[in-house]
Amino acid sequence: ALRRGGAAGCGQSCCSGRRAGGQTDGGCFSFSGDRDQILLYCASTRQLLDSSMSDWRSHYHNEDEEDQDDAEDNEEELKSAGRDSLIFLIDASECMFEVDSETDISPFDLTLQCVHKVYTSKIISSDRDLLAVVFFGTQKHKNSVDFKHVYVLHDLDTPGAKRVLELDGYQGEKGNKMFKEDLGHSRDVSVGEALWACSNLFSDVKLKLSHKRIMLFTNDDDPHANDSSKARMARTKASDLRETGIILDLLNLRRSGGFDTSRFYRDIVSQSADEDAGMQFKESAKLDDLLRKVWAKDFKKRAVTRLNLKLGGGVELSVGVYNLIHSARKPAAVRLYRETNEPIKTKTRWFNGETGSLLLPSDTKKAQVYGHRQIVFEKEETEELKRFDNSSLVLIGFKPLSLLKKHHHIRPSQFIYPEEEFITGSTTLFSALLTKCLEREVYAVCRYTPRRNTPPRFVAMVPQQEQLDDQEMQTMPSGFHLTFLPFADDIRKVSFPKSATADQDQIEKMKRVVQKLRFKYRPESFENPVIQKHFRNLEALALDLNEPEEMEDLTLSKDDVIDGRLGQLAEEFTSLVYPPDYNPNTKGPQKRRPDVQGGGGEKKVKVEAPLGEEEIRKLVKSGSLGKLTVPVLKDVCRQYGLKGSKKQELLDVISAHFPAH
Numbered sequence: 001a002l003r004r005g006g007a008a009g010c011g012q013s014c015c016s017g018r019r020a021g022g023q024t025d026g027g028c029f030s031f032s033g034d035r036d037q038i039l040l041y042c043a044s045t046r047q048l049l050d051s052s053m054s055d056w057r058s059h060y061h062n063e064d065e066e067d068q069d070d071a072e073d074n075e076e077e078l079k080s081a082g083r084d085s086l087i088f089l090i091d092a093s094e095c096m097f098e099v100d101s102e103t104d105i106s107p108f109d110l111t112l113q114c115v116h117k118v119y120t121s122k123i124i125s126s127d128r129d130l131l132a133v134v135f136f137g138t139q140k141h142k143n144s145v146d147f148k149h150v151y152v153l154h155d156l157d158t159p160g161a162k163r164v165l166e167l168d169g170y171q172g173e174k175g176n177k178m179f180k181e182d183l184g185h186s187r188d189v190s191v192g193e194a195l196w197a198c199s200n201l202f203s204d205v206k207l208k209l210s211h212k213r214i215m216l217f218t219n220d221d222d223p224h225a226n227d228s229s230k231a232r233m234a235r236t237k238a239s240d241l242r243e244t245g246i247i248l249d250l251l252n253l254r255r256s257g258g259f260d261t262s263r264f265y266r267d268i269v270s271q272s273a274d275e276d277a278g279m280q281f282k283e284s285a286k287l288d289d290l291l292r293k294v295w296a297k298d299f300k301k302r303a304v305t306r307l308n309l310k311l312g313g314g315v316e317l318s319v320g321v322y323n324l325i326h327s328a329r330k331p332a333a334v335r336l337y338r339e340t341n342e343p344i345k346t347k348t349r350w351f352n353g354e355t356g357s358l359l360l361p362s363d364t365k366k367a368q369v370y371g372h373r374q375i376v377f378e379k380e381e382t383e384e385l386k387r388f389d390n391s392s393l394v395l396i397g398f399k400p401l402s403l404l405k406k407h408h409h410i411r412p413s414q415f416i417y418p419e420e421e422f423i424t425g426s427t428t429l430f431s432a433l434l435t436k437c438l439e440r441e442v443y444a445v446c447r448y449t450p451r452r453n454t455p456p457r458f459v460a461m462v463p464q465q466e467q468l469d470d471q472e473m474q475t476m477p478s479g480f481h482l483t484f485l486p487f488a489d490d491i492r493k494v495s496f497p498k499s500a501t502a503d504q505d506q507i508e509k510m511k512r513v514v515q516k517l518r519f520k521y522r523p524e525s526f527e528n529p530v531i532q533k534h535f536r537n538l539e540a541l542a543l544d545l546n547e548p549e550e551m552e553d554l555t556l557s558k559d560d561v562i563d564g565r566l567g568q569l570a571e572e573f574t575s576l577v578y579p580p581d582y583n584p585n586t587k588g589p590q591k592r593r594p595d596v597q598g599g600g601g602e603k604k605v606k607v608e609a610p611l612g613e614e615e616i617r618k619l620v621k622s623g624s625l626g627k628l629t630v631p632v633l634k635d636v637c638r639q640y641g642l643k644g645s646k647k648q649e650l651l652d653v654i655s656a657h658f659p660a661h
Helices: 052-059 063-071 075-079 107-125 161-168 172-182 191-204 228-243 287-298 379-386 426-440 504-516 529-542 559-566 569-577 613-622 630-640 647-660
Strands: 083-091 130-136 150-157 209-218 246-252 305-312 315-322 366-370 373-377 392-400 414-418 442-449 457-464 474-476 479-484
Touching: 083 107, 083 191, 107 130, 107 161, 107 172, 107 209, 107 287, 107 529, 130 161, 130 191, 150 161, 150 191, 191 209, 191 228, 191 246, 228 246, 246 287, 305 426, 315 426, 373 379, 392 457, 414 426, 426 442, 426 457, 426 479, 442 479, 504 559, 504 569, 559 569, 613 647, 630 647
Parallel strands: 083 130, 083 209, 209 246, 305 392
Antiparallel strands: 130 150, 305 315, 315 414, 366 373, 392 442, 414 479, 442 457, 457 479
């Protein structure tokens, strides 16, 4: 059985999926579901513009138009154009304020901490997204429909420092007491009315919304146990939300006695066809687990490209290409006009260097110098030179996995997953190919052309089984990695000088050292200290904090732990390899300067005593006077009453004085 899902993004764990499928008529496993379960980073491409007007726009483009141009290249980008919106619907009944005996934190405080993290992250990385916070189960109410016990704390708007500080004010024992005084608690809860109020928040937004999502936080598995009419209303409203494209997710929190989703929420929340209900509804008691679920559902998931995998003989299937790994960088600086602090727009125009006239795109051409000759190309010719094949992934053959070496890795690999909506049956064929490659331990060699005007590359399609963590959350999905293979031109032949070889005692001692210092390396356990410090400084500025949050640099070695593990091994190894008087803290032997009298290189004469007249005359006669330093020359001038400041002046007056006398 295969599970469809995603990978980690922004340092978070990946989203969940469902064990699906079964035996098909062809004898292979199949699975189905929504590609949005893959949690990956977006990489869009630029569309080529053909008309003369588009040529002008591509030549004189503005920086703020680049995102629009990138979106036009991908059909999904067109569908998802607009703002992402997210409403946190939080249960504020008294049971949410009961402190967990194991974690010493209440579900309500845990929820606010999670919302705080999302707010601060959105301020830095996605400030265009719209967020809202709605409480239900309160004594007071505030909403556009005037429903009782539903309090809209924040309308849908971009996140800001004021909102974060307002949320922080309700955390902790003092904050919980303030919440009770300001909003209060009520047992007369109506989930249907709370969903209705959230739906109205989406309707009140005048901007175009691309993704609309509600995340419901609660630890009450049956809020309408004694009121069937409210339960029926909630189910009806949840169905209406699904029809209007609003996704409802449940973030259930731990409570005594457990959380049974079958009592009420299984029929309420949105569930993709490829999600495992048991995994989706697994209760959370820790902030990391809760954040993992939130990021997995909220993170933007888009394919780099979609193309056909050609197996030969006219057999094709549709796949999407995703980036599992993307280098995290500090956000680019935005140039502002110094008087108004408004972002400035940059425009580029080309002019004739001789006449100063404005050049149109049709007035310029490209050239390449070859054999001292300038070869001029038309625009169509340069485009044709870059065009090798249509976007595709063509199977060439299979090779054993043992032949794929680590040094073949030249850039981060990509990940492919079937796209059923383009070619029906792609998931079944993809599943069969993956299963057989895993059984026979082989990888597929393919020719990969991601876009029409991109040179092809050879890639290895490496099969991968699904991986789960201890929380039954998917850490890696099942599918194929596209490992980029080097060309012959990329391989360097480097000759290394012969060095002294270690004897057997030294080798055995080093084996013990390595064994003592071994540990399991997990990339997700180490954050980039430069980026984290940058983000914390931005967060402190945005939230008006006195100082940024403290950060631990996990890349620094823990010397005390290393010394404790090694013990005397380090000294024993040092005594075997280095000489007895070796000290790593001292510098190496300095290079000895050659002696002037011994025929070494020309060096300045080192003078211990004032020079006599005879010695000066010899230096003047041999032309070696310039070897003397400026202080020595000044002493000579002072001795004979000569004047001069710079070295050349001193040399001139001394040379002129002695031949004359």
